[in-house]
Amino acid sequence: MELLIRNGTVVDPAAGRTFESDVLIKDGRVAAVEKKITARGARVLDAAGKLVTPGLIDMHVHLREPGQEHKETVASGTCAAVHGGFTAVAAMPNTDPVADRPEVIRYVLEKAREAGRARVYPVGALTVGSRGKELTEMGALREAGAAAFSDDGRPVADAHVMRRALEYARMLGVPVISHCEDLSLAAGVMHEGLVSTMLGLKGTPAAAEDVAVARDLILAEMTGGRLHVAHVSTAGAVRLIREAKARGVRVTAEATPHHFTLTDRAVAGFDTNAKVNPPLRADADVAAVREGLADGTIDVIATDHAPHAAHEKEVEFDLAPFGLVGLETAVGLVFTELVAGGVLDVVTAVAKLSINPARVLGLSRTIAPGAVADLTVIDPDAAWTVNRAELVSKSKNTPFHGFKLKGLPCATIVGGEVHLAARG
Numbered sequence: 001m002e003l004l005i006r007n008g009t010v011v012d013p014a015a016g017r018t019f020e021s022d023v024l025i026k027d028g029r030v031a032a033v034e035k036k037i038t039a040r041g042a043r044v045l046d047a048a049g050k051l052v053t054p055g056l057i058d059m060h061v062h063l064r065e066p067g068q069e070h071k072e073t074v075a076s077g078t079c080a081a082v083h084g085g086f087t088a089v090a091a092m093p094n095t096d097p098v099a100d101r102p103e104v105i106r107y108v109l110e111k112a113r114e115a116g117r118a119r120v121y122p123v124g125a126l127t128v129g130s131r132g133k134e135l136t137e138m139g140a141l142r143e144a145g146a147a148a149f150s151d152d153g154r155p156v157a158d159a160h161v162m163r164r165a166l167e168y169a170r171m172l173g174v175p176v177i178s179h180c181e182d183l184s185l186a187a188g189v190m191h192e193g194l195v196s197t198m199l200g201l202k203g204t205p206a207a208a209e210d211v212a213v214a215r216d217l218i219l220a221e222m223t224g225g226r227l228h229v230a231h232v233s234t235a236g237a238v239r240l241i242r243e244a245k246a247r248g249v250r251v252t253a254e255a256t257p258h259h260f261t262l263t264d265r266a267v268a269g270f271d272t273n274a275k276v277n278p279p280l281r282a283d284a285d286v287a288a289v290r291e292g293l294a295d296g297t298i299d300v301i302a303t304d305h306a307p308h309a310a311h312e313k314e315v316e317f318d319l320a321p322f323g324l325v326g327l328e329t330a331v332g333l334v335f336t337e338l339v340a341g342g343v344l345d346v347v348t349a350v351a352k353l354s355i356n357p358a359r360v361l362g363l364s365r366t367i368a369p370g371a372v373a374d375l376t377v378i379d380p381d382a383a384w385t386v387n388r389a390e391l392v393s394k395s396k397n398t399p400f401h402g403f404k405l406k407g408l409p410c411a412t413i414v415g416g417e418v419h420l421a422a423r424g
Contacts, residue, residue, distance in 0.1 A: 002026045003416060004039045008047030008377065010367055013054065013351035023052055025373040028416035032369060045411060045418070047377050051346065054354040054365035055087030055374030055414065058327060060152070060177075060230060060254060060302035063089070063120070065111060066104065067096025072307040072394045074111035074120065077327070080305070080393035081118035082419040084327040085409025087374040088119035089305075090361060093130065094153040100125035100136045102144035109145050117419050118412075119374070121147035121361060123177065126165045132156045135164055142172045147361050150177035152230055155212055157183060162216060166225025175226040175252070175360055180212035180237070181278065189318055191264040191279040199267065201317060206285065209278055210236035217244040220251055228360055229253040231304050233278040235288030242297040252360050253292070254300035257326060257333035258399070260289045260343075266399055272313045272320035273399040276304070290343050293352065300360060301352045303330050307395030325393045329400050335380055335407025346380070377411035384408055 003025040010021045010033065022037040023030060058081065064072040072080075074091075081089050091108055093099030099108065105122045112120035124146030128134045130153065138149060149169055156162045156178070169176045185208035190196050192203025213229060217240055220227035229241060232253050241253050258276060263286055266274040274280060292298040306323025313320050334353065338344040344352070354376075358365040367375065386403045388396040412420040 002039050002042035003045065003418065004037060004042040005045045005047050005052055005377065008050055008052035011051050011053045011347055011350045012367060013347050013355045014366060016347055018347060023367065023375070025413070025416045028373055030367060030369055030371045030373050033367060045377070049379065049381070050410060051378045051380055052367065053350045053376045053378060054367055056085050056353045056376045057088045057357040057363070057365065058086045058303050058305065058330070059090040059300060059357040059361060061089040061091055061305040061327065062094065062307065063091045063108070064307060065095065066107060070309050074108060075115040076392070076394040078112065078115050078117035078120060080327040080391065082412040082414070083392045085331045085376045085378060085412055086118055086327060087376060087412055087414045088121060090121045090123050090147060092150060092152045093123050093125040098125050098130050099123070100128050100130070102140050105141055105144040105146050118414060123148045123150050125149070126151045126156060126176065127161060130154050132158055132161060135161065135168065138168045138172060142174060148175050148177050148228070150179065150230070152177060152179045155179050155181040155183060159215060159219065163219050163223060166219055166223040166227065170223060170225040174362065175228045177228045177230050178216045179230055180209050180216055182208045182211040185211065189275060190267050191281050193264060193282050195264045195268060199270070204279055206234040206236055206281060209234045210240065213237045213240050217241070217249055217251060221247065221249045224250065227251045231256050231259065231278055232289060232292065232298055233259045233281050233285060235285050238288045238292040238297055242292065245297065252299045253297065254302040255289050255293055255298045256302060256304045257330050258324060260286060260293065261333055261337050262399065270317045271399055272315070272317055273324055273397045275317060275320050275322055276324055277322035293338065294343050299352065299356045301330070301334060302357065303327055307393055308397050309395055313397050323397065325391065325395055325398050327393060328391050329386055329398060329405070331378060331409050332384065332405030332407050333400070336405045339380070340406055373413060373416040375413040376409055379408050379410050381406065382408035382410070
C-alpha cells in the first residue's frame with residue numbers, strides 16, 4: 001500500500017530548511033521526496049498549508065504499565081502519543097515492578113507490539129528498585145532493549161553510585177537520564193517563593209535542583225559519560241548546563257511545555273493538576289528555560305507525561321501526587337508559546353521534538369528516500385481549545401484545560417501506517 005502526502009511543507013531540521021514537496025511512502029519507507037509525484041492507486045493525504053516533519057519523539061513518558069493500569073496502559077499511552085503527534089516515546093522505569101529486570105523491559109516491548117501504535121523505547125532503571133543503592137544489571141537490561149537508564153521520579157542521592165552508573169552507561173553507549181533533585185532541600189509541594197508563602201504551602205527552593213545538576217555535571221566531566229538532564233526548571237540549572245557544554249562536557253538537557261509556559265502562580269487556586277516535580281517555578285526561571293531553548297543549551301522538548309487518576313488528584317494539595325499529562329497538548333504549547341511567541345523558529349522547534357531526542361537515544365529520524373516512514377503532519381495555524389474530556393489518555397490531569405492554542409497534529413504516521421486520522 002502506498003501513501004502519498006501531497007503539497008506539504010517539509011521541515012528538515014538536519015539541513016536546517018523547509019521546502020515544498022510531496023512525500024511518497026511505500027512498504028513502510030520513504031520512497032520519494034519531490035514535487036508533483038504521480039502514484040496511481042496510492043492513498044492521498046492532502047497536506048496543503050501543513051508541515052510534514054520527521055516523526056516526533058517524546059523521550060520522557062510514564063506509561064504506568066505494569067502495575068498502575070488504572071492511570072495509564074501502554075495501549076492508552078501510545079494512543080495518546082499518536083493523538084499528540086508522537087511516533088515514539090521513551091517509557092520511564094518507575095512501574096510496579098520497577099523496570100530493573102530484563103523481563104520487565106521485554107514485557108513493556110511486548111505490550112507496545114500488541115498495541116501497535118507509537119514505538120516504545122523502554123528506559124531501564126539505574127538502581128535496583130530505583131532505591132539508589134545498588135546498580136542494576138545494566139548490560140542485561142540493554143540487551144533486553146533498554147534505550148537509556150534512569151531512576152526518574154527519584155534522584156540518585158549517592159554520588160559514587162551515580163559515578164559508576166555513568167561509567168557503565170558509557171561502556172554501553174547509552175545516556176543516563178538524571179532526575180536532578182537534592183532531597184535534603186526538596187521537602188516542599190511547590191516552588192519556594194512568594195506564592196508558596198502566600199498559600200501557606202511548604203516550598204522546594206530552586207537550589208534543590210541546582211545543587212544536583214552541579215554534582216552530576218562534575219561526575220559526567222570526570223567519567224566521560226553521557227548525561228541527559230531531565231525536566232530542567234531553574235535559571236541556575238540552565239546556567240550550569242550552558243557552562244558545562246562550553247567546557248565540552250557530554251551533557252544534553254530537556255525542558256517540558258509546562259515549565260516553559262506556567263509559573264508557580266498556576267498553583268494559586270490549589271489546582272493539584274499544577275502540582276509537578278520539579279515544581280512550576282518563578283518568572284525568572286521560565287525566562288531562563290526559554291533562553292536555554294533558544295540558544296541551544298536545552299536540546300529537547302519532552303512532556304514528562306505523568307498520568308494520575310481523578311480520585312488521586314482530587315484531594316488536599318499536600319496529599320496529591322506530582323505530575324500532569326502532556327502528550328496531547330505538547331505540540332499546541334510549543335507552537336503557541338515558542339514559535340508564535342518568537343522564541344524558536346519552526347525548524348528549531350521541530351528539531352527539539354524529533355531529531356534531537358533521536359540523537360540522545362541513538363535513533364534516526366529523517367525524511368529522505370530509504371528512511372523509515374515515521375512522520376508527523378502538523379497544521380501550524382489550527383486554533384483549538386484544550387478540553388480535558390476529549391483527551392484520549394486514560395487520565396485527564398492537565399492544568400491546561402480551557403487554554404486556547406494554535407498548532408495541532410493532523411496525522412501521525414508510524415512505519416508508513418497512519419495512526420491519527422487526518423484532521424482539517
